[in-house]
Amino acid sequence: MEKTFTKNVKQALNNPVLRANYRKALDALAEKRKTAFADISLELPARREAAYALRLNSLHKLPELLSQLEQKLNENGIHVHWAQTPQEANQIAESILRQNNAKKIIKGKSMITEEIRLNDYLEEHGFNVIESDLGEFIVQLAGEKPAHIVAPIIYKNKEQVAKLFAEKLNFHGSSAEELTHAARQFLRKEFYSADAGLSGVNFAVAQTGTLCLVENEGNGRFCTTIPPLHIAFMSLEKVVEKFSDVPLLYSMLCRSASGQKITVYFNMISKPRQKDEKDGPQHVHLIILDNNRSTILSDPLLRKTLLCIRCGACMNNCPVYTNIGGHAYDAAIPGPIGKILMPQIAGMEKYGHLATASSLCAACVEVCPVKIPITDILLKLRAQATSLKNLSFKQRLYSGKLAEKIAFMLWAYIFSSPLRYKLFLKMLHAFPALIPLKVRFTPMLRQWTKTRDFPMPR
Amino acid sequence: MNVYLYATCLSDMLNRQIQKSAKTLLEKAGLKVHVLAGATCCGQPAYNAGHRSAAKKVAMQQLSIFKEDWPIILPSASCAAMMKYHYTKLFEDEKDTFEQVLKLKRKVYEWSAFYQSLSPALIDKGAAIKVFCHPSCHGIREMQQHQVAFSLLDSLEHVQLLHLPHEHECCGFGGTFSIKHSSISTAMADRKIDELSKLITSHGLSRLVGADYSCLMHLQGRMQRLGINIEVQHLACFLEQRL
Amino acid sequence: MHESNYKRRSAILSRVKVALSNLDPEQIQTQTQAQTSKNKLPEQARSESSLAASFAKNLNQQFLQNMTGNSALCFECQEEEIPALLHKLLVQEKIKSLVLSGQPQVEKIFQQTLNQAQEDTAFSCDFFRFENNLEELKERLFEVAASLEKAHSGLAETGSLVIRSTKETPRSLSLIPPIHIVLLSSKNIYANFETYLSASKLSSRSSLENTLLISGPSKTADIELTLVQGIHGPLKLIVILYNEAKKL
Ligand code: SF4
Numbered sequence: 001m002e003k004t005f006t007k008n009v010k011q012a013l014n015n016p017v018l019r020a021n022y023r024k025a026l027d028a029l030a031e032k033r034k035t036a037f038a039d040i041s042l043e044l045p046a047r048r049e050a051a052y053a054l055r056l057n058s059l060h061k062l063p064e065l066l067s068q069l070e071q072k073l074n075e076n077g078i079h080v081h082w083a084q085t086p087q088e089a090n091q092i093a094e095s096i097l098r099q100n101n102a103k104k105i106i107k108g109k110s111m112i113t114e115e116i117r118l119n120d121y122l123e124e125h126g127f128n129v130i131e132s133d134l135g136e137f138i139v140q141l142a143g144e145k146p147a148h149i150v151a152p153i154i155y156k157n158k159e160q161v162a163k164l165f166a167e168k169l170n171f172h173g174s175s176a177e178e179l180t181h182a183a184r185q186f187l188r189k190e191f192y193s194a195d196a197g198l199s200g201v202n203f204a205v206a207q208t209g210t211l212c213l214v215e216n217e218g219n220g221r222f223c224t225t226i227p228p229l230h231i232a233f234m235s236l237e238k239v240v241e242k243f244s245d246v247p248l249l250y251s252m253l254c255r256s257a258s259g260q261k262i263t264v265y266f267n268m269i270s271k272p273r274q275k276d277e278k279d280g281p282q283h284v285h286l287i288i289l290d291n292n293r294s295t296i297l298s299d300p301l302l303r304k305t306l307l308c309i310r311c312g313a314c315m316n317n318c319p320v321y322t323n324i325g326g327h328a329y330d331a332a333i334p335g336p337i338g339k340i341l342m343p344q345i346a347g348m349e350k351y352g353h354l355a356t357a358s359s360l361c362a363a364c365v366e367v368c369p370v371k372i373p374i375t376d377i378l379l380k381l382r383a384q385a386t387s388l389k390n391l392s393f394k395q396r397l398y399s400g401k402l403a404e405k406i407a408f409m410l411w412a413y414i415f416s417s418p419l420r421y422k423l424f425l426k427m428l429h430a431f432p433a434l435i436p437l438k439v440r441f442t443p444m445l446r447q448w449t450k451t452r453d454f455p456m457p458r
Numbered sequence: 459m460n461v462y463l464y465a466t467c468l469s470d471m472l473n474r475q476i477q478k479s480a481k482t483l484l485e486k487a488g489l490k491v492h493v494l495a496g497a498t499c500c501g502q503p504a505y506n507a508g509h510r511s512a513a514k515k516v517a518m519q520q521l522s523i524f525k526e527d528w529p530i531i532l533p534s535a536s537c538a539a540m541m542k543y544h545y546t547k548l549f550e551d552e553k554d555t556f557e558q559v560l561k562l563k564r565k566v567y568e569w570s571a572f573y574q575s576l577s578p579a580l581i582d583k584g585a586a587i588k589v590f591c592h593p594s595c596h597g598i599r600e601m602q603q604h605q606v607a608f609s610l611l612d613s614l615e616h617v618q619l620l621h622l623p624h625e626h627e628c629c630g631f632g633g634t635f636s637i638k639h640s641s642i643s644t645a646m647a648d649r650k651i652d653e654l655s656k657l658i659t660s661h662g663l664s665r666l667v668g669a670d671y672s673c674l675m676h677l678q679g680r681m682q683r684l685g686i687n688i689e690v691q692h693l694a695c696f697l698e699q700r701l
Numbered sequence: 702m703h704e705s706n707y708k709r710r711s712a713i714l715s716r717v718k719v720a721l722s723n724l725d726p727e728q729i730q731t732q733t734q735a736q737t738s739k740n741k742l743p744e745q746a747r748s749e750s751s752l753a754a755s756f757a758k759n760l761n762q763q764f765l766q767n768m769t770g771n772s773a774l775c776f777e778c779q780e781e782e783i784p785a786l787l788h789k790l791l792v793q794e795k796i797k798s799l800v801l802s803g804q805p806q807v808e809k810i811f812q813q814t815l816n817q818a819q820e821d822t823a824f825s826c827d828f829f830r831f832e833n834n835l836e837e838l839k840e841r842l843f844e845v846a847a848s849l850e851k852a853h854s855g856l857a858e859t860g861s862l863v864i865r866s867t868k869e870t871p872r873s874l875s876l877i878p879p880i881h882i883v884l885l886s887s888k889n890i891y892a893n894f895e896t897y898l899s900a901s902k903l904s905s906r907s908s909l910e911n912t913l914l915i916s917g918p919s920k921t922a923d924i925e926l927t928l929v930q931g932i933h934g935p936l937k938l939i940v941i942l943y944n945e946a947k948k949l
Contacts, residue, residue: 009639009641010641013641013642013645025925025926028926029926062717063718066717082706082713084709084712084713088709134921134923134924135923138923152923153923153924158924176927176929180921180923180924180929180931181931183932184931184932184933187933188843192839192843216920217920217933217934218933219932219933221872221933221934222933222934225872226835226873236713243898244898246898247893247894247898251894261767262859262860262916264915264916264917264920264934265913265914265919265934266861266914267913269911270910276868277867278831278832278833278834278835278838278868280835280911290713294716294720295720296720297717297721298719298720298721300723300724303720319649320646323646356635356639358635359595359633359643360506360595360632361627362599363599363626365599379508379547383509384508386507386509404507404509405509408504408509408512409512411503411504411512412504412511412512412513412515415498415499415516416498417519418496418497418519425470425471428471444637445637448640448679451641451680452679452680452682453680454679455472455678456472457471457472458472458474
């Protein structure tokens, strides 16, 4: 996996168009966020503190809140399903769709369905799944993966989208407006005829049994209003305690994500179509996914990974993400939050290397609206990753983990004794002429001198 | 007033002038400076790489050297942040040492902030010069005092401090990150250097300074490789030359 | 299926319980913090709103300003003036077909509009009421040019409409037609979301109707961050804020 990452990084760094696309878009997003908080800049620290406390509070009360949520939803006629793994979640969705005879499925943007690779699963099982968020629609048309949790096609420019539309939709146009309206025309037909709508959930309110959905385009509303069946997906940490918790979190999400005071739509769903109502889905289901989150919860620090409200501010402000782009991570969630979340939900073997790909500059920590200590969590994951337990001898050698461990043991041996340290300094300074040679034969430092000169001791 | 100066291993190994200048300036401001004997490294390289037992071993050694209850001054924001904010995490499970760690935490200061708090006389004897001051991530986001270096420089009569639009962005050093992910680290440095080059050609920038030598070393190493020649100096050295 | 769902549920919940028994030193502290900060924020909001309420006019202005900022087309008038305004708008926007909510007030106002428009021989506008189920009306709904309904309330601070879905105001009324026309009484404007929630007691009720906040016509910036108005939801949002006629 680390190899794929290294390869992806190399490719991305050698692609000037891609890097320019990212740089331009991310600088703009970071700037928008800043402006969005300008009117409340004095209050911002208090609001972040409050948002953090609210989220942490709901994590700590999770068992009660989840039960309460389930009970309320049941009372309101929404069916609740529990899934421990992605596989289970996919199977549950499949069986609900089959029971309702649904073939054509229209989907709103949802990161959790990326996490469980729902589209792949459903298509393999003969369903027709159509993404309806403009960005996700374009990603699907191109046969690619989203590169950002808020702006899926941030890596593409307009010309690339125009070319895609010409090839796949036989639509010829060039401005963002023309392309957007072409997608509108195309997707309207799909909304009209879909048998089921799928969506994610931004906040689930335990107190009232309400599923909140945040969006600008209206496709989320279509997916949850027009088809006769609606299936919502959420990971178990999305629950909040009270309705009065929602305004603050919602406002922090909007401002941090897209620099808006508020999004165009805030959809609070609590019931399927009632007897006297004229529209809305007759059946609503919610699938609650664990996928290792219950394990993450057991560590008081790591638990904070689950405070996330998926605003994307951490990636917009991340110098690593800006340079390598979202696809390099090869993960459902990229960027700083992905670096701490992916190793924990999908395994250290697969994603442990992501935790090392950070300079710990903490730009993410500075902007995170719920104050996730991302760098502290990275450090903890790194510490876990240095353990050689569970590794075969071959793996130890091959991964370089053993060598690194030995190097640091040696370092500690020298640096924990003033005497040995002095000796070491003497040796280092003794033959300045030999330093380039010493550097050349120190394997770790060779990586340094590939692109940088080594500073001569003065 | 007595203070400890903690030299830092980077200064010991690669640039002794930093500790010399840091000491001289504090003395000029009327302090009695004791360069800590027995100081080696704060343990940050191992800590950041996840090797906690190695980090602990070295950090333990540091805990044992502060005999007197004097302020401890470090000419590096990242080492200061390590002692001030990360020792508590490193030693969170060690009941016996934790008290000591908390005591240390209260005594740790970053050099430039401490120096400024002495209200030193900043009478600039140097020639006119344009400088850029790189604010380190630890200075900005952990010690939260990068403005100090700016204001010290701003109060020098013949020094013009230039700024960059993305000056808060990381230079890409990050300890073992610069080795493990050398290409990303270099790309990050290049972004900084791109902007710096513009200042050099269009605004006559002629020196890069900063309160963290690790970032400077990284940028300098990359600039030398790219053939960009501009003098790089730790803030303390720069100030000492002019005052 | 049902039984195994129950099993999965118990497995997950018991794992969560065990995991959380590992207490966070901060936990107790943040719990109290959460209490205080929660108490603090709405209170702040409340005081802001009571202040604002004494300047009801200001609230209206703030609403209009922010709603306009959200790219909605806004008008302010007296209740009696709505029919004339509506007539003008239907002509100006070339709206030839309209779907009405089932709200009696909307019905009445639209009748008055038609009456007024009688002299205008060039004027014609087909209309129907959202009286049947979506399935029966689907085709017409996807073709109709505009919809007309009255909003439950408005939020000044963000320029938002609160629309509750009821048998009279189905959800797709504000979703499918390309132009969405909304009437809003100036009596129903709240300072912000928080004040709306506490005033309407929604937050303490066991359940909530499906409710929507709408803050402008649908939009997207997915392509190169270029803002385009009108993607899946309405292309245009027209808001008529009116002062209710004084009852005799
Ligand atoms: S970690 Fe914080 S900044 Fe990043 S997406 Fe989650 S909430 Fe937003």
